[in-house]
Amino acid sequence: MSTATITHPVAPKPGNEGIGRGGLIIIGMPVLIVCLCFANYFGLIAIPPGPRVVMIFVLLISMMTTGMPISIALGLTVLIFIFTMTEVPIDAVALKLFTGIEKFEIMAIPFFILAGNFLTHGGVARRMIDFATSLIGHLHGGLALAGIVACAMFALVCGSSVATVVAIGSILLPAMVKAGYPMRFGAGVITVAGSLGILMLPSIPKVIYAVSTNTSIGALFVAGLLPGTLLTIMLCTVTWYLARKHDYPRMPRASWTQSARAFRDSIWGLMLVVIIIGGIYSGIFTATEAAAVSAVYAFFVAVYVYGEIGLKDVPRVLLRSANLSAMLLYIITNAVLFSFVLANENIPNALADWMLALNLGPWGFLLVVNLLLLVAGNFMEPSSIILIMAPILFPTAMRLGIDPVHFGILIDVNMEVGLCHPPVGLNLYVASGISGLGITELTKAVMPWLLTMVVFLVIVTYWPWLTLVVPRAMGML
Numbered sequence: 001m002s003t004a005t006i007t008h009p010v011a012p013k014p015g016n017e018g019i020g021r022g023g024l025i026i027i028g029m030p031v032l033i034v035c036l037c038f039a040n041y042f043g044l045i046a047i048p049p050g051p052r053v054v055m056i057f058v059l060l061i062s063m064m065t066t067g068m069p070i071s072i073a074l075g076l077t078v079l080i081f082i083f084t085m086t087e088v089p090i091d092a093v094a095l096k097l098f099t100g101i102e103k104f105e106i107m108a109i110p111f112f113i114l115a116g117n118f119l120t121h122g123g124v125a126r127r128m129i130d131f132a133t134s135l136i137g138h139l140h141g142g143l144a145l146a147g148i149v150a151c152a153m154f155a156l157v158c159g160s161s162v163a164t165v166v167a168i169g170s171i172l173l174p175a176m177v178k179a180g181y182p183m184r185f186g187a188g189v190i191t192v193a194g195s196l197g198i199l200m201l202p203s204i205p206k207v208i209y210a211v212s213t214n215t216s217i218g219a220l221f222v223a224g225l226l227p228g229t230l231l232t233i234m235l236c237t238v239t240w241y242l243a244r245k246h247d248y249p250r251m252p253r254a255s256w257t258q259s260a261r262a263f264r265d266s267i268w269g270l271m272l273v274v275i276i277i278g279g280i281y282s283g284i285f286t287a288t289e290a291a292a293v294s295a296v297y298a299f300f301v302a303v304y305v306y307g308e309i310g311l312k313d314v315p316r317v318l319l320r321s322a323n324l325s326a327m328l329l330y331i332i333t334n335a336v337l338f339s340f341v342l343a344n345e346n347i348p349n350a351l352a353d354w355m356l357a358l359n360l361g362p363w364g365f366l367l368v369v370n371l372l373l374l375v376a377g378n379f380m381e382p383s384s385i386i387l388i389m390a391p392i393l394f395p396t397a398m399r400l401g402i403d404p405v406h407f408g409i410l411i412d413v414n415m416e417v418g419l420c421h422p423p424v425g426l427n428l429y430v431a432s433g434i435s436g437l438g439i440t441e442l443t444k445a446v447m448p449w450l451l452t453m454v455v456f457l458v459i460v461t462y463w464p465w466l467t468l469v470v471p472r473a474m475g476m477l
């Protein structure tokens with residue numbers, strides 16, 4: 001008896017249909033909005049000013065949700081809106097593209113990136129770790145505490161959170177695991193402590209905020225010193241408590257001679273702090289010129305003092321720095337055009353009038369700003385958030401009497417939090433690559449320190465003295 005093969009239709013797996021429909025919606029949304037823009041251009045429909053404002057933000061967000069790079073999404077949104085919704089001449093667009101990045105302050109960005117790359121690969125981080133370990137390695141969780149202090153010291157001279165995580169984490173995490181610490185504990189500490197990279201002295205997000213709002217870069221630099229010190233103490237306190245609770249290893253107490261030797265080895269890197277603060281405060285050079293001096297000094301220390309980088313490696317460091325600088329400058333250029341469109345539509349002033357009419361007051365406004373920035377941190381990286389949000393929120397903050405330097409540090413702390421949580425927290429992905437932990441597991445690991453940062457954000461938001469006392473004492477405000 002022969003048996004015939006009977007084929008039954010395979011039922012689709014649950015969720016496949018929904019995923020396909022969701023993908024069509026994601027792709028179809030920007031297409032629909034673009035069609036509406038061109039319908040307005042050809043006179044088929046007339047879109048009033050209010051919906052036009054909503055459309056520009058929906059178009060930008062919908063383009064980003066398709067996976068399009070933020071810089072390209074910004075550029076396409078601006079060009080489509082200008083050509084279909086406004087009567088701005090093309091000459092004005094070309095002129096704005098040129099003048100938007102003509103500012104002298106923007107030159108600080110490539111120089112700080114270059115300095116950070118030389119410091120990351122030049123042996124500075126390892127010597128700072130040794131110095132921090134000699135000071136506090138004998139306490140509960142000594143290696144983890146030394147990692148936080150080393151991150152703070154490296155942040156004083158680097159200005160990049162990702163570079164701080166790479167430089168400190170790649171050295172310290174293997175040492176912590178070898179000493180008996182759980183990888184989750186070490187990775188959680190370094191992920192969050194690395195965010196100090198954009199809060200302490202030099203910081204690329206601070207430069208971008210200063211350029212976007214015409215705020216003093218020097219004042220922003222020194223304004224992060226006291227908040228950064230407080231956050232370092234808070235992170236160390238949480239780390240010490242958890243290490244003591246779980247009885248994590250302690251290191252032998254270092255002698256004064258060992259500490260002095262470690263300080264002597266790390267002094268070349270720490271001298272960069274003196275150069276930046278002393279140069280800006282004394283008026284020898286501006287913050288932008290301080291960035292150039294930092295790059296030259298970092299090159300000298302990495303190549304000739306520590307000898308960790310050979311002259312043959314310098315072109316590779318220069319190329320890596322140029323790539324990152326070009327990416328950031330491209331984002332800045334498109335963001336400048338985006339701000340130009342917002343100003344042309346009078347959106348910042350209209351938003352300021354609306355917020356003032358709500359009678360939220362400074363406290364209520366700052367709460368709304370924090371919530372908005374924390375939400376934005378879920379799907380955008382810090383530079384893009386600042387370039388888009390700062391020109392919109394800044395006029396309202398000024399009309400409410402909020403100090404621009406305090407407002408800048410508040411935004412900076414929000415960016416720190418965004419770097420440490422999914423889905424686009426850059427520190428998480430870097431720490432995941434170093435530790436080998438999955439993003440989900442690492443997200444759980446950082447939670448005690450992330451909650452600490454949220455508490456710190458509240459302190460910075462409603463205690464402006466913390467950020468303003470140092471620049472005022474130095475005569476920068």
